[in-house]
Amino acid sequence: MTGTLDxxxxxxxxxTDDPLEERSARVVTTTIRExxxxxxxxxxxxxxxxxRVRDVVAGxxxxxxxxxxxxxxxxxxxxxxxxxRRIGYAFSEVAVGDEAxxxxxxxxxxxxxxxxxxxxxxxxxxxxxxxxxxxxxxxTLLTSESRKFFAGVVRYQQAGVDxxxxxxxxxxxLPDEDILGIRRQLSVNVYLDVPDRGGELEIWDSYPSxxxxxxxxxxxxxxxxxxAVGEPALTVRPQVGEAIFIDPRRVHAVAxxxxxxxxxxxxxxxxxxxxxxxxxWS
Ligand SMILES: O=C(O)CCC(=O)C(=O)O
Ligand SMILES: [Fe+2]
Numbered sequence: 001m002t003g004t005l006d007x008x009x010x011x012x013x014x015x016t017d018d019p020l021e022e023r024s025a026r027v028v029t030t031t032i033r034e035x036x037x038x039x040x041x042x043x044x045x046x047x048x049x050x051x052r053v054r055d056v057v058a059g060x061x062x063x064x065x066x067x068x069x070x071x072x073x074x075x076x077x078x079x080x081x082x083x084x085r086r087i088g089y090a091f092s093e094v095a096v097g098d099e100a101x102x103x104x105x106x107x108x109x110x111x112x113x114x115x116x117x118x119x120x121x122x123x124x125x126x127x128x129x130x131x132x133x134x135x136x137x138x139x140t141l142l143t144s145e146s147r148k149f150f151a152g153v154v155r156y157q158q159a160g161v162d163x164x165x166x167x168x169x170x171x172x173x174l175p176d177e178d179i180l181g182i183r184r185q186l187s188v189n190v191y192l193d194v195p196d197r198g199g200e201l202e203i204w205d206s207y208p209s210x211x212x213x214x215x216x217x218x219x220x221x222x223x224x225x226x227x228a229v230g231e232p233a234l235t236v237r238p239q240v241g242e243a244i245f246i247d248p249r250r251v252h253a254v255a256x257x258x259x260x261x262x263x264x265x266x267x268x269x270x271x272x273x274x275x276x277x278x279x280x281w282s
Contacts, residue, residue, distance in 0.1 A: 106147075
């Protein structure tokens, strides 16, 4: 690792005077074999905007998972916006004080998704092992008072639906005094189906503070208007079978698909103290 956790975890937004250097520094593309904690540190420092890990799922496993997950219609509406469909239950859908159902259902969702994936591994489990083996103090499932979170929501973004610019921050769904030690948050998605046209992941330069984000959001319940943020700094067309890690406190969005649903398995990663394992959830 080229940095200690304490520095990069606090430092956000890195600029360089050389525009060429900045452009080439925006994406790291690696493999599951070469992936290291350093890739995550570069994201946390803001040196790169996305880390692409090719072929996290490949071959017969990718075919089998696609057969199982692509084209399903037993997904439910996202609590915060019913035009988004998902299997599982995301913590970001849960209002503060309303967590009981989320925690009650979490084990069943984890089991159900593994059963759907069998005989292949559920992509979230692959990512969890990768993070456990590469991060110095390992990786664990996020818990709150011994209640274990759900991890690995399957999202179906239907054709024409715009996942508008937004940031993600678990603290919005936690009481002020209990942020579960999470100092920084990363997001990773494994792509099971990507439309032929549209569905690009878009990432902007800015890391708005919560106050600035709320101001940008205005009257909206969620996200910000595309007009308010201009052109993204980076546009990535995901490949089926790859995982892409981002820092979701940078403004990001997913362009609408023009043809078919975009199917992903998503996971958040909490970075806690220097000597603590990463903690994952959805
Ligand atoms: O599906 C994607 O590419 C990114 C979705 C997203 O907003 C996130 O992972 O935070
Ligand atoms: Fe997001």
